[in-house]
Amino acid sequence: MARWAIDRYTDSGDVVLDPMVGSGTTMVEAVLAGRQAWGADIDPLARLIAQVKATPIDPLAFANAAQEVGRLLDNGALDDGWRPTIAQLDRWFRSDVASDLSAIRVAITRVDTTPEVKSILWVAFSSLIVARTSVANARDLVHSRHHYRAWEFDPDAIGRFKGKLRQFQKLFKEYAELLGPQSQSVPRALIVGSDARKLDVPSSSAQLVFTSPPYGSALDYTRAHIFAVAWMPEVLGTDPEAYRLLGREYVGSERAPMNEAGRTKGVPPQTGLVETDAVLANLADHRERAWIVYRYFRDMTVVLREAFRVVKPGGHVVLVVCPSNIRKIIIPTPDLLTEAIRSLDLSDGIPNVVGLHQRTLHERRRVMPYLESAFGVRMRTEYVLIARKAPLAVGVVK
Numbered sequence: 001m002a003r004w005a006i007d008r009y010t011d012s013g014d015v016v017l018d019p020m021v022g023s024g025t026t027m028v029e030a031v032l033a034g035r036q037a038w039g040a041d042i043d044p045l046a047r048l049i050a051q052v053k054a055t056p057i058d059p060l061a062f063a064n065a066a067q068e069v070g071r072l073l074d075n076g077a078l079d080d081g082w083r084p085t086i087a088q089l090d091r092w093f094r095s096d097v098a099s100d101l102s103a104i105r106v107a108i109t110r111v112d113t114t115p116e117v118k119s120i121l122w123v124a125f126s127s128l129i130v131a132r133t134s135v136a137n138a139r140d141l142v143h144s145r146h147h148y149r150a151w152e153f154d155p156d157a158i159g160r161f162k163g164k165l166r167q168f169q170k171l172f173k174e175y176a177e178l179l180g181p182q183s184q185s186v187p188r189a190l191i192v193g194s195d196a197r198k199l200d201v202p203s204s205s206a207q208l209v210f211t212s213p214p215y216g217s218a219l220d221y222t223r224a225h226i227f228a229v230a231w232m233p234e235v236l237g238t239d240p241e242a243y244r245l246l247g248r249e250y251v252g253s254e255r256a257p258m259n260e261a262g263r264t265k266g267v268p269p270q271t272g273l274v275e276t277d278a279v280l281a282n283l284a285d286h287r288e289r290a291w292i293v294y295r296y297f298r299d300m301t302v303v304l305r306e307a308f309r310v311v312k313p314g315g316h317v318v319l320v321v322c323p324s325n326i327r328k329i330i331i332p333t334p335d336l337l338t339e340a341i342r343s344l345d346l347s348d349g350i351p352n353v354v355g356l357h358q359r360t361l362h363e364r365r366r367v368m369p370y371l372e373s374a375f376g377v378r379m380r381t382e383y384v385l386i387a388r389k390a391p392l393a394v395g396v397v398k
């Protein structure tokens, strides 16, 4: 879908921005299409992954680094005594796993290679921890909270790490091949910011903003990533405590609105948007949920205002979104975001919603089927919402 929007709404050399870039799909597609790829994400691990995934590297430099890391680990003389600050570390990590992770950290630090290749090694390291099959004593860290599941045997973190490096080498080789001879000369993929509500980039600088924002309260990214943050704080420039606090700033997070619900005792205020207020009124019996929905649309309105500031007059803002379902009440996210876009007052253009496409996800591709029985059907149909910043007519002063 990113490629479809890029081909349709931009030309070679244009800037494509994904302000909630996640693992970097939009940036990869922009680079492949010969556009300038800009990304932002509030999550430091997402920023690292997106940067790594979208940056083509010299496959030989990576192969050499992987070999050297392997050699350092095989020699077995690395200090494996470092431990992260995680409450109940021994519960979440077997001691043999903790020693292996610690040794891998030292090997990555020691290897003599470029900063780009070193970042790939760190992403491979993080993926040992944040994975469906994590080396932690936890099941499915990606999609849910930590379900404790103890390893009964040593999962061999070092062996898995080497396997990841082989897999990544193939992926980067494929990326270089797809880019062809232009591989070394493509515009660089840039991480330009963190919070999508306040981007430090000039107004009217991108031709297209394409993003798939979080779904209201579906995934708790910080809970999923906190173990990886704890194991590589210096790389991500944060620590578990600061990261936990950052969690309140995530769009779709439950913690901040629950807090607000607790403090105010009342229902959330009116937004002045007819459809949004009607949905909030339907949720009046579920006060905390109403606050979560209120916060989500309030934050998304700020994200949209920022997206329209950054996009050039005549450019497009494209969102991939899903309706959701809270306490069996449908939250028509595409309609409410359409309403939010129409309410924006821009100084240099008019935000028009020009299209709403729908596609139903294949059963097999849905990520959280086991949640359906508990919460109702989720994420069955995706919507692609297309908006355009129409230039102001000549002579109109706003």
Ligand SMILES: C[S@@+](CC[C@H](N)C(=O)[O-])C[C@H]1O[C@@H](n2cnc3c(N)ncnc32)[C@H](O)[C@@H]1O
Binding pocket: 019, 020, 021, 022, 023, 024, 025, 026, 040, 041, 042, 043, 046, 194, 195, 196, 197, 211, 212, 213, 214, 215, 221, 249, 250, 251, 252
């Ligand atoms: C659905 S994911 C994006 C997935 C992405 N399209 C991909 O291909 O991986 C949503 C992202 O929004 C990010 N996010 C949440 N709140 C944010 C905020 N305030 N500013 C920027 N990014 C935010 C999350 O960290 C997450 O990576």
